[in-house]
Amino acid sequence: MTEQTKTDAAKQTTAPAGPVGPDGSKGQIAGDLTVQDLGIIKSIIDAACQRGAFKANEMQAVGATYNKLESFLNVVQAQQKDLTKDSKGTPATATAKADANVNTQVGGKK
Numbered sequence: 001m002t003e004q005t006k007t008d009a010a011k012q013t014t015a016p017a018g019p020v021g022p023d024g025s026k027g028q029i030a031g032d033l034t035v036q037d038l039g040i041i042k043s044i045i046d047a048a049c050q051r052g053a054f055k056a057n058e059m060q061a062v063g064a065t066y067n068k069l070e071s072f073l074n075v076v077q078a079q080q081k082d083l084t085k086d087s088k089g090t091p092a093t094a095t096a097k098a099d100a101n102v103n104t105q106v107g108g109k110k
Helices: 003-014 035-050 056-087 091-105
Strands: none
Touching: 035 056
16 A cells, blocks of 8 residues: 555544534534524625625526525514414514424424
8 A cells, every 4th residue: 555545544534424513523513593594694695795796697596595585584573473472472482483493494403
């Protein structure tokens, strides 16, 4: 075996088996995406469009995605208001329930 082959083999055996999470844990990275995160993403898309970050031929896809995100956030916001009115719980309870709904809909774990 050459030195390069030995080095490559050593790297393969010492590499982590899966992705490493932000806390240093190995395995599946948590997919916690909250309603607030989606609102921030919407703001980022808006700012990027205003600054000309996208080419003209990309704007249709960006706009369609932005519109879907905005519609989704409006539905979640309406659900949060309904949950708050129905349960008369704290707004944090309604937000937690809506976040769980988002995680389920975007493929995250409940």
